Amino acid sequence: MKRNIITTSDGSKTIQIEDWNEQYHSIHGAIQEANHVFMKHGLLFYYENKLAHLTEDRKSTSAKTTINILEIGFGTGLNAFLTVIEGEKHNLNLNYTGIEAYPVQPEEINQLNYVELISDSHKTVFKKLHETPWEGAFAITPNFQLEKQEKFFKDIRFKNTYNIIYFDAFGARVQPDLWTEDIFKIMFNALKPNGILVTYSAKGSVRRAMQAVGFTVERLPGPPGKREMLRAIKHSATV
Template structure:
């Protein structure tokens, strides 16, 4: 989820790919690209997949690894690869609100959705209707600026191609939520995961819904330790990678 080659990619994307709003099996919405037969989230349930992959096996696990004691982890820096509809950002904000954890969140997206599309996502109604204003504000924020979403949550949306990410030792956790290997294999390459490895702090963690053998090999080649975990409903497995030192 530039007239250089990247500019040509953007033109092709906008001309060819029609976006449709569909409802997934848990009642939550997502965006579907019929030409690719690809969706922003699992058709088996957008919300339940996001919680399983990115909160349970990402944020909660990262916090447990950082604890080393009974004290709460005070702050964490998160990079999301594929800001998309804002679902992962929204549920992470809700988790931070419950735990009072400070989160510095960066969401990268090459092709932002339109405001009208964002407002058709029913996540606040399905999860926490009291935070409808927060979800709207997330999408109203200007790109490439750090925005204060709450006292303990900052959000920076970066309009950027994934291959142009140059961060080094900046993040504790990466949500890797790019379009699938079937339609965009270049986003799951050795080169991309080397960049992800560099972007993480020592002992940083990357989680993704995917579990293809070639993806695991690319992660291992980049230097990660990799483990397979049970996948979200409708998917057998997922991957979690650690920058172990």
């Protein structure tokens, strides 16, 4: 299938699959979407909620909070790149697993402009995110460990491992098999109790599939170009 590099509304680039009329990120702004869905309503929501439940004594210690993150659709590495930077801001220790069935090619990565628009001082970090080998855990920074796995989502077998899932698969319009109860059951099993899953999608069928496997689902305001998005929580009582 023909793939093009296009510029989205916030000036950031993404990859378009022409035959599907589908993009790796929103045409209304790749960086804006990633920040809104996965940083604000994913990482920062989880961290702030966790912080609120810590005692004052524990808050005052210098120990880093450790968060395990699973990304469904590693793609361009944009979500991982933003996560590294947010982790540094909040003194987080992050273990990040990215799942991708069809890794993006180096010549495509070289055409993306995330470093220039987000943080030129993290140029080496973005390069390492893509140059580290698949299959195996590697330290990208002292506080960010990355493991990339080349596999289909249906083959994930994690159990009670992750605090957060970034569900960033291609849309249900072009790949409905990635948004089924079977897939969300795998996601539910992969999360620890009180873990969360965030996605840009707000389709009713997606919400119902999440609820059917045990998630508590909430609709949230969406990023530019979308009215709503979804956040699903695996409450302890549903384990």
